[in-house]
Amino acid sequence: MNPALQGLMTIVVGVGGCFAYFYLSNQFLDRVLFPAKGPHASRNINRASRIRPWLFLFPTAFALGLYLLYPVVGSFIRSLYNRSGDEFIGLGNYTSLIGSGEFRTAFMNNVLWALVVPAASTILGLIIAQLTDKIAWGNIAKSIIFMPMAISFVGASLIWKFVYAIDEDIGLINALRDWAGLAPIDVLQLPFWNNIFLMVILIWVQTGFAMVILSAALRGIPEETIEAAILDGANPFQIFMKIQVPQITGTITVVWTTITILTLKVFDIVYAMTGGNFDTQILPSYMMQFMFRDDGRATAVAILIMLIVTPVMISNIAQARKELR
Numbered sequence: 001m002n003p004a005l006q007g008l009m010t011i012v013v014g015v016g017g018c019f020a021y022f023y024l025s026n027q028f029l030d031r032v033l034f035p036a037k038g039p040h041a042s043r044n045i046n047r048a049s050r051i052r053p054w055l056f057l058f059p060t061a062f063a064l065g066l067y068l069l070y071p072v073v074g075s076f077i078r079s080l081y082n083r084s085g086d087e088f089i090g091l092g093n094y095t096s097l098i099g100s101g102e103f104r105t106a107f108m109n110n111v112l113w114a115l116v117v118p119a120a121s122t123i124l125g126l127i128i129a130q131l132t133d134k135i136a137w138g139n140i141a142k143s144i145i146f147m148p149m150a151i152s153f154v155g156a157s158l159i160w161k162f163v164y165a166i167d168e169d170i171g172l173i174n175a176l177r178d179w180a181g182l183a184p185i186d187v188l189q190l191p192f193w194n195n196i197f198l199m200v201i202l203i204w205v206q207t208g209f210a211m212v213i214l215s216a217a218l219r220g221i222p223e224e225t226i227e228a229a230i231l232d233g234a235n236p237f238q239i240f241m242k243i244q245v246p247q248i249t250g251t252i253t254v255v256w257t258t259i260t261i262l263t264l265k266v267f268d269i270v271y272a273m274t275g276g277n278f279d280t281q282i283l284p285s286y287m288m289q290f291m292f293r294d295d296g297r298a299t300a301v302a303i304l305i306m307l308i309v310t311p312v313m314i315s316n317i318a319q320a321r322k323e324l325r
Contacts, residue, residue, distance in 0.1 A: 018059075021059065022056065025055050025056075026052075029051060029055060033048070034048040034051075036048075072303075072306065075299040076303055078295055078296060079093050079302075079303055080093070081295075081296050082296055083295070083297070085296065089296070093296045093297045093300035094300050096297065097300055097301065097304070102281060102286065103301075105279055105281055106276075106283050106285070106286040107283060109195055109279075109280065109281060109282045110264060110283045110308075112195060113195075113199060113202075113263050113264075113266070114260055114263050114264055117206070117259065118256045118257075118259040118260045120207075121203050121206040121207050121209075121259050122210050122214075122252060122255050122256045124203070124207045124210070125206075125207050125209070125211040125213075125214050125255070126210065126211075126245075126252065128142075128207065128211045129210075129214040130244070132145075132215070133219070142208075142211060142212070145207060145208045145211055146208035146209075146211065146212060147208070148204055148207075149205060149206075149208045149209055151205065152268070153201075153202075153266065153268035153269050154268050154272050156201050156204065156205050157269050157272035158272065160200070160273070161272075164186075164187050164188055164273075166186045168184055171184075188273060188274055188278060188280075191279060192279075194274065194278055198270060198273055198274070201269050201273075202262075202263065202266060202269060206259050206262070209259070210255050210259065213254075214248065214251060214252065214255060217251040217252075218244060218248060221243075221244055221247050225243055226239060226244070250322060253315075257312050257313075260312050261309055261312050261313060264283075264305065264308055264309050264312070265284060265309065266284065267282065267285050267288065270282055270284075270285045271285050271288065276288075276289070283301060283305050283308075284305065287301035287302055287305070
């Protein structure tokens with residue numbers, strides 16, 4: 001089928017189906033279940049009004065249940081079975097993971113990522129947002145800093161792979177070492193530090209996101225409070241730390257938790273740069289090891305990642321609701 005015709009049919013069926021559902025459900029509710037006539041007309045109208053929002057929410061709730069809840073439940077059930085899926089082993093996959101040295105390494109690396117990347121991205125984004133708002137060419141600087149957000153994680157990894165290359169004619173780090181008379185090194189094989197070098201890539205990508213959100217928050221601060229602080233003799237650093245930052249704490253928290261959620265799920269960078277070798281494994285890349293040879297253990301890792309991410313998501317939602325009040 002012609003792709004354009006297929007797209008048109010999808011739009012017609014989708015929009016037409018939604019319209020038909022809302023129209024027919026309204027008719028069924030108002031004319032069959034609770035008709036607005038007879039001795040109980042007033043009570044029926046009230047009942048219909050209470051049910052109508054849930055009736056309209058049903059398609060979305062059904063889709064979320066089908067595409068989110070069902071896979072989660074199905075994955076958890078699958079994680080209770082062995083590699084081939086024909087023997088129930090209970091929590092055997094989970095106990096095996098906890099006893100695995102590779103899993104513990106991946107978990108600790110994930111903790112390190114979750115501590116370093118959100119903090120560095122948010123702090124850098126906040127500092128850059130404040131500084132670029134004070135210069136005439138600030139918008140140009142923001143555009144340049146935001147550009148990495150348009151690059152995929154794999155693309156960003158390839159860019160930084162050239163920076164980290166051991167060949168001094170290509171790799172920036174080893175070019176500087178060669179200029180200083182030092183021997184070249186493969187930074188991606190340095191214990192502990194190779195994880196930091198991988199984190200730099202995600203920090204480089206996410207700093208632009210933090211900068212844009214926090215810049216908007218800083219511009220929303222009432223000028224009166226800043227002018228009052230200036231009249232009281234506060235210097236720019238004191239204004240920033242004691243006046244501006246406290247007023248955007250909620251936004252900082254949302255940015256921090258949003259980057260944290262992304263960090264806990266990232267896998268592309270590690271997979272593209274090291275493949276999880278040299279003790280750079282994190283939980284998502286560790287899960288990929290078992291994806292096609294041990295579904296039980298792979299789904300167990302996926303469930304653990306979900307359990308780790310869920311509290312952060314709940315915190316983010318709660319903070320966003322506070323911001324709306």
